[in-house]
Amino acid sequence: MTAHISRRSLLGLAGLGAGTLLLGACGDDGTDTPGDPQTINWWHVQDAEPMLSVWADFAKQYEGSHTNVTIEVQPLEVEAFKTKLDAAVEKKTPPDLFQSWGGGALQQQVEAGLVKDITEDVKEWIGQLLPAAVQPYTVDNRIYGIPFDIGMVGFWYNRDHFAKAGIETPPATWAQLLVAVGKLKSAGIVPIALGGKDKWPGHYYWAYLAMRIGGLEALARAAEDRNFDTPDFVAAGEHFKELVDMQPFQPGFLRAEYGSENGQAATMGNEGAAMELMGQWAPSVQASSSTSQRGLGDRLAFFPFPAVEGGKGAATDAFGGGNGFAVGRDAPASTVEFLRTLLQAKNQRRAAQTGAVLPTNQAATGGIKDLNNQVVAANLGIATGFQLYLDQAYPPAVGQQINNSAAELVAGTKGPAQIVKDITRVAKRQ
Structure with missing residues (x-):
């Protein structure tokens, strides 16, 4: 299963203020839900500020207005969450509300009967959300999850390092990127930070190159045919190897994690490298991982993944995804209603104001105050197509x-x- 979306469903993400669309926020009745006591077991991966406390506060607010509901919040680091969820899925005991990126993993959970079909429960308000964001949570035209965040992967770069290396404008082509890497190395600057131990950051390069060389159609065809042994995918690897052979990454990158003290984000936040290829959350993680706890500030900038000369893919096609929640099959009745409150425009605006979330409620996009997130939103707004992360779009074994x-x-x-x-x-076995 792969997910790619046409431009029509992405248009309108950038520049939409709260008053641009005549869409109301999700309801907030402020009354107790009648019935027996209910406990919602909620697992999420926002285990650091700023969203850690925001999620906790939303849960407390809901409990305060629904006295029969208790929300047990379990924040988990991403890899720990995946391990814990895999174990729960294996036992067929999924949590009531849990982090989901949609795509192939969600489809398998649907096929195993582990998640609720919430199509009817959300039909009154799902239209307020960006179609591009909802698509990865839709299986056979039924909705099994709700996204609270959407974004794209691109290059985040240090303006000062680029200036020192004599790079006047961000690279627009792959050849120009390789030239920029050479200039940075000549200036004594590590060109790129990479968390090689985590593996998933490296897949961004190969995936984007496959998109640029073969186009979105190549990725969709690979999913259908279960065949990646084609010239376009080989060429993606060859282009990536060109970069790898230039030794552009920081010392010890193969042992580095993404979010650890000496990992990819910290390397960028502490000015140890000029670039990283990462999603919309990069600035906030750089800041929280840096020694100063502030990151690069206005010295940080963003440019989309470059075009590949002669490639069939458009340079305006975006690669990324978002964060959302799925509802476990045995979740109490209040779970979907609580999920609805998380997607209220006022709550989405608050999440957006942290700089860690690009909201999916179209009435909340006016809450995007962070300039870097505004740039990401603008790039999404002109995107001609969208591809979900390959380790989420395809079945989990293929993604891994x-x-x-x-x-x-x-x-x-x-x-x-x-x-x-x-x-x-691996794909042939699925």
Whole structure:
């Protein structure tokens, strides 16, 4: 399963203020829900500020106006969450409300009967959300999850480092990016920060290159045919290897995690590298991971992944995704209503004001105050197509193999032609 979306469903993300659309916020009746006591077990991965306390406050507010409801919040680090959820899924005991990125993993949970079909429950207010954001949570035209955040991956860069290296404008083509890497190295600046141990950050490069070289159609066809052993995917690996061979990453990158003290985000936040390829959350994680706890401020800027000369994909096609929540099959009745409150325009505005969330409620986009997030939103607003992260779009086993294969390419243990065979072999088993 792969997810790619046309421009029509993305238009309108940028520049929409709260008054632009005559859409009301989700209801907030402020009354107790009648019935027996209910406990909602809620797992999420916003385990650090600023969203950690925001989610906790939303839960307390809901409990305060629904005295029969208790919300047990379990914030988890991403990898710990995945491990814990896998164990719960294996036992067929999913939590009541849990983090979801949609795509192939959600489809498997649907097929296993582990999540609720909430189509009818949300029909009165789902139209307030961006269609592009809802699409990954839709299986066979039924809705099984709700997104609270959407964004895209691109290059975040340090303006001062670029200026020192004599790079006047961000690279618009892959060839220009390689030239920029060379200039940065010559200036004694680490070009790119990478959390090689986590593997998923490396898959962004291969995925984007596949998009630029083969187009969104190539990714959709691979899902249908379960075949990645094609010239376009091999070429994506060859282009990525060009970059890897230039040794652009920080020392020890193969042992570095994304969010650890000496990881990818911290390297950027502490000015140890000029660029990182990361999603819309990058500035807030850079800041929280940096020694100063402030990050780069206005020295940080963003540019979309460059075009590849001769490629079939459009340079305006975006790659990314968002965050959302799915509802476990045995969740109490109040779970969907609580989820609805999280998507209220006022609550989405508050989340957006933290700089860590790009809201999916169209009436809340006026809450985007962070200049970097405004830039991401503007790029999404002109996107001609959208591709969900490959480790989420495809079945989990395929997504994991893509991450593993990208990591092997980065480490130099396997080449471009071999990794597509490995991915195809796993895809054929699904």
